Amino acid sequence: MDTLPLYRQLAIHYRQAIDAGTLAPGSRMPSLRALMDRHAVSLSTALQTCRHLERDGYLEARPRSGYFVRQPRRPACEPVSEPAVRLAEPARYVGIQERVTSIIAQGKQYPVQFNLAAASGACELYPAEALKQATIRALRNDPSVLTSSAPPMGSAALRSVLAERALPSRIVLGRDDIIITNGCIEALNLALRAVAQAGDVIAVESPTYYGLLQILEALGMKALEIPSSAQSGISVEALELAAQTYRDIKAVVVVPNFQNPLGAVMPDESKARLVAWCEANAIPLIEDDTYSLLGSTDTPLSAAKAWDRTGNVIHCASLHKTLAPGMRLGWISAGRWHERVAQLKHAQSRAQEVLLQLAVADFMGSSAYERYLRRLRLALRDQREQMIEAVATYFPEGTRLTPPQGGLILWVELPGRASSELLFERAMREGIAIAPGQMFSNSDRFDSCIRLSCGLPYTRELNTAMRTLGSLAAEC
Structure with a gap:
């Protein structure tokens, strides 16, 4: 206890009093001045204590009246039902x-x-003014950016920043390992086209993001839905079982961190196991890492790519959810399929325009980006x-x-x-x-x-x- 900040120690003390009924629902919390006198603390500590309890749902602030103990919350919902480890249903590619x-x-x-x-x-929620100023600076520094051809793989400045920002996720990349895309949707599309073709079976989480199912249907590929848990993501056991029946799986697509729609985070041991299994079975693993920066804490989550030693993991990501939905900027690091993806990108959509990439590189390379996150x-x-x-x-x-x-x-x-x-x-x-x-x-x-x-x-x-x-x- 004595290793915690003083305001946390006080918050725990009063939380216990509330839980015990000493401070009843609806009763007034001691005033900030009373807390200062009673515990010999500063106004800042007293205020932090009350705000911490308010954030955790124990107090509510009433204008010009102070803090009051909240009515007890209704018991939390039971967790979502866990899927059974079972044989996957037949692969499908029509209907969605x-x-x-x-x-x-x-x-x-x-x-x-x-x-x-x-x-x-x-x-x-997004840093519109900061991005506006970064865009103005980028255009001022290089007015020809609007009239010059865009680099095929994207802005070197942005790719360098993305490589640096990937390090906390335990991904080691050079800027030349990265290709800028039109959001994560294009990155996934390129990844699938690089490793599979029409008629092939692709293993996906179930439930999964409907946009992925739409891509598979548009490409004529079949989705093999693998049971997934809201607690721990895709069931590697169910995937292994499915592979015994469907021996022609051409790729596995997963969202290891804050999966859409379940919100699950795969434990690191499951990520490592999945990467190893895919490598052992010569099945490409396509990772959608769109949401990993949106955790409750600043502690970074590891990407599945962190366990890739052979280039078998294709890492796809996006700035759409974390920085600017209107910019439609994503990126892909395709491992052993890098050249294939580069060719497909050129054939499919050519390079992304550069001005916004330079603006994003400017902002993401600054300390303001961490404060914003x-x-x-x-x-x-x-x-x-x-x-x-x-x-x-x-x-x-x-x-x-x-x-x-x-x-x-x-x-x-x-x-x-x-x-x-x-x-x-x-x-x-x-x-x-x-x-x-x-x-x-x-x-x-x-x-x-x-x-x-x-x-x-x-x-x-x-x-x-x-x-x-x-x-x-x-x-x-």
């Missing part, structure tokens, strides 16, 4: 495009007031916690949710035989957009699940929308 298109078309019929379907943050993580953590509490408070009894430790989304499992498609339709009429579970699989296994975004600030209006959504869920 029509399903997703239909859902999107239905969504356009109504005005959306609260978009809880998009896995992205609100505009105000800390603010973003804190904001998203608070928004996730408030959304999780709203689901536990307003959704019907039996709703399941495994709280993720980062990312932008929640995967919610509704009780009984609830229909997420029916909930989607009714929520749209109320101006609330959600992503129904049918979008994340070629099967019907996730019909009772929904994906919710945590990217919006949790306002009083959003709280009302969540109460409405919970009531609708009880009727579906």
